[in-house]
Amino acid sequence: MLNGALWLDDRGRHINAHGGGILEHRGVFYWYGEHKGPGVNGKLAYDGVRMYASQDLQKWQDCGIVLQVNNTPGHPVCAGCRIERPKVIYCEKSGKFVMYFHSSNLEHRIAKRGLAIADDPAGPFTFISAERPNAGFLPLNAGTVEPGSYLPEHLMRNGEYEELKNSNFYLRDFAGGQMARDMNLFVDSDGKAFHIYASEHNSTLHIAELTDDYLYWSGRYVRVLPDRWNEGEALFTYRNKYYLLASGCTGWRPNAARSAVADSVMGEYTMLGNPCRGAGAEITFGGQSSAVFRAGDTYVAMFDLWNDQNFIDSRYCWLPVKFTGDGFEIHYQEKFEL
Numbered sequence: 330m331l332n333g334a335l336w337l338d339d340r341g342r343h344i345n346a347h348g349g350g351i352l353e354h355r356g357v358f359y360w361y362g363e364h365k366g367p368g369v370n371g372k373l374a375y376d377g378v379r380m381y382a383s384q385d386l387q388k389w390q391d392c393g394i395v396l397q398v399n400n401t402p403g404h405p406v407c408a409g410c411r412i413e414r415p416k417v418i419y420c421e422k423s424g425k426f427v428m429y430f431h432s433s434n435l436e437h438r439i440a441k442r443g444l445a446i447a448d449d450p451a452g453p454f455t456f457i458s459a460e461r462p463n464a465g466f467l468p469l470n471a472g473t474v475e476p477g478s479y480l481p482e483h484l485m486r487n488g489e490y491e492e493l494k495n496s497n498f499y500l501r502d503f504a505g506g507q508m509a510r511d512m513n514l515f516v517d518s519d520g521k522a523f524h525i526y527a528s529e530h531n532s533t534l535h536i537a538e539l540t541d542d543y544l545y546w547s548g549r550y551v552r553v554l555p556d557r558w559n560e561g562e563a564l565f566t567y568r569n570k571y572y573l574l575a576s577g578c579t580g581w582r583p584n585a586a587r588s589a590v591a592d593s594v595m596g597e598y599t600m601l602g603n604p605c606r607g608a609g610a611e612i613t614f615g616g617q618s619s620a621v622f623r624a625g626d627t628y629v630a631m632f633d634l635w636n637d638q639n640f641i642d643s644r645y646c647w648l649p650v651k652f653t654g655d656g657f658e659i660h661y662q663e664k665f666e667l
């Protein structure tokens with residue numbers, strides 16, 4: 330698969346699974362992602378979440394829409410809403426496949442976690458709820474960075490700045506639950522699962538422990554890298570260290586990736602800078618991180634090359650993660666192969 334080229338499925342169509350992630354289950358890789366449509370409005374969900382299956386990460390079988398939109402206006406998964414960054418994990422205890430996604434609307438102001446479950450990796454996934462995480466719970470840690478210090482320019486321009494400046498968002502959202510936009514899921518070696526989401530208007534990541542059935546939050550969560558404006562975040566572990574890969578917040582436009590490391594899953598995380606190397610590294614080779622998955626001994630970082638004029642034509646770039654001892658690097662290569 331050539332990075333940035335069309336990636337064809339078993340029917341010869343470009344794979345339509347954006348902002349996605351991989352679940353490996355019983356020797357099969359399942360790639361779940363946003364089914365995008367044509368044009369600028371292709372960002373909205375008119376189909377749902379699509380899934381492809383593969384045994385070798387090269388040949389992908391189109392398994393169709395596994396979470397379908399409905400025709401009830403205003404419903405969290407109605408046609409024309411936003412279903413972004415779907416991720417699926419398998420819960421050994423319940424035998425269920427659990428999908429989390431960013432549930433939003435046209436205006437993009439909802440910031441909820443959508444939940445859907447299935448008995449089979451191929452679905453159908455049943456929508457359960459759209460909620461904000463950790464209502465009524467305070468984070469286990471407290472932020473120390475002054476709000477506003479890393480505020481991205483585009484937010485200053487569109488007027489959100491005044492609203493955001495000097496706010497303690499997690500206190501504001503204490504009763505109703507925390508904002509959750511770009512998100513990912515992580516299952517640790519002991520089976521404990523964690524929800525990582527861009528919160529507080531995207532200014533701060535939260536890492537929240539899940540209940541044993543993976544369906545809800547336990548109430549234990551931390552604020553991570555406060556006020557550093559990370560999204561497109563992926564969490565993975567290697568040799569007793571926990572790593573974060575993320576993008577900055579510039580919408581569909583690429584920016585420099587970031588990385589961070591910690592000794593335990595809930596931190597404290599230390600920023601490591603841009604892990605990308607090679608031509609175009611300062612704009613993540615034109616992409617935005619979406620997930621990191623493991624295939625045998627190789628860790629693969631998935632990036633979306635967004636086409637915000639014709640979303641269905643957005644491309645992919647998958648690159649191996651190279652661990653360096655104190656961090657990791659991602660070197661550009663033309664081809665994705667293991």
Ligand code: GAL
Binds near residue numbers: 413414511579580
């Ligand atoms: C990006 C985000 C995408 C999508 C987009 C909408 O920052 O990573 O998932 O939400 O903004 O503008």
